[in-house]
Amino acid sequence: MPAPGAQQVARESPSKHQITIPMGAFSEAGLREGDVVQVKAEGRGRVVIARVDDLVDEYAGCLSTGGQLGRTVRGLRQEWD
Numbered sequence: 001m002p003a004p005g006a007q008q009v010a011r012e013s014p015s016k017h018q019i020t021i022p023m024g025a026f027s028e029a030g031l032r033e034g035d036v037v038q039v040k041a042e043g044r045g046r047v048v049i050a051r052v053d054d055l056v057d058e059y060a061g062c063l064s065t066g067g068q069l070g071r072t073v074r075g076l077r078q079e080w081d
Contacts, residue, residue, distance in 0.1 A: 021049075
C-alpha cells in the first residue's frame with residue numbers, strides 16, 4: 001500500500017463511465033463496499049466523491065424540522081440494508 005498522500009491513479013472503463021478507485025485511496029477515505037456516494041464535478045478534470053451518510057451528518061440540523069428529517073432519512077437508509 002502506498003504511503004498516505006502518495007499519488008495513486010484511478011482507471012476508467014470508458015464504455016460504462018466507471019472508475020476504479022485505488023485501494024489505498026479507498027481505504028484512506030474511509031469508504032466501504034456498498035457505500036452510497038455522491039459524485040460531483042468540481043471543475044475540469046476534478047471529481048469529488050462523498051459518502052451520502054457523511055453529507056446527512058454534515059447538514060443535519062440545518063433545516064428547522066426538529067431533527068425529524070434526519071431521522072426519516074436514516075430510517076430509509078436502514079431499509080436498504
